[in-house]
Amino acid sequence: MSQGVEWALHTCLNLTWVDAPAPAGVLAAFYELPPAYLNKQLQALVRAGILTSVPGPRGGFQLARPPETISLLDIVTAIEGPEELLRCDQILTKGPGSHAGVDYRQSCAFAQAMRVADLAWRRELTAKTVADVRADVVRLHPSSPADTRSRIDALR
Amino acid sequence: MSQGVEWALHTCLNLTWVDAPAPAGVLAAFYELPPAYLNKQLQALVRAGILTSVPGPRGGFQLARPPETISLLDIVTAIEGPEELLRCDQILTKGPGSHAGVDYRQSCAFAQAMRVADLAWRRELTAKTVADVRADVVRLHPSSPADTRSRIDALR
DNA sequence: AGATCCTGGACATCTAGTATCCAGGAATGA
């Protein structure tokens, strides 16, 4: 799974600590990431309705909605796309009794089993929101909110 | 996720219909797959203890154990390796308060959440065995056992 | 001995993820 997901996850979390928009360069500097490339991931989050962007001075990115309404699956899907973990629908088109136009995701027993597992995975990621993770972080590292806020301000 | 998983899944299922070892070339011809490359995947299954290989004439690959004891996760892990779906433990080494040598998979709240989802996925794949899928196939396509057997014999 | 087939390494190719750069537009403040 792509590295960009990890960046997007942590960046969304960082955005929960601040109120003003944060430029992509600041968010990248926080973890020493390549700014232009992180920017591309943030654009995907904007297209997905997770972030909003503000151009101009004092502009940047901010959360588009409350962290309680942003699930981890929202972020994963925004970066990785909606495809399933394992795509198992091609090989049977070459097997015996194959017919063009049939949806092999329906007739392949493996595809169905993999989809069950896929849905279990998505169910967990849907149940966990950015707000949940933020609460976990506060529990583990109580100084995190203030630390992150001041570090982002220092990078502006 | 790699295409080889799909090949391995279907090939293991095919091997449940026959008793004698089947050469890699025959198993590849069944789905019109590149023989040399499928062979590499089968070698991985052998190393994982899922298949056994027999050299020489009348040789080939066969299941190493009853299909009831082979889970879909066994096959996925043999091809893809044991890594988690999302590896989220690198970025925090660059963040504030980072220390070398610390296991960030323990301290990163996202890594923990992703692991929960990962385990849910693996739980489903562990619960489903090759024998289960074979039963599903028989239910959907009752002629499948005889069809597959005769087609493999025709390719020998 | 000869044929069949697995083993494992070396090698080539192709794709997707990673990363950079730049021209254009929008917002801010002087």
Add this chain to the structure above:
DNA sequence: TCATTCCTGGATACTAGATGTCCAGGATCT
């Protein structure tokens, strides 16, 4: 109005991993 800051989106290059091929060696069977 003008300069500055910052997002947007396209073009481009690089890289790692997946995909695919080939071959020499060893094991097994007839």
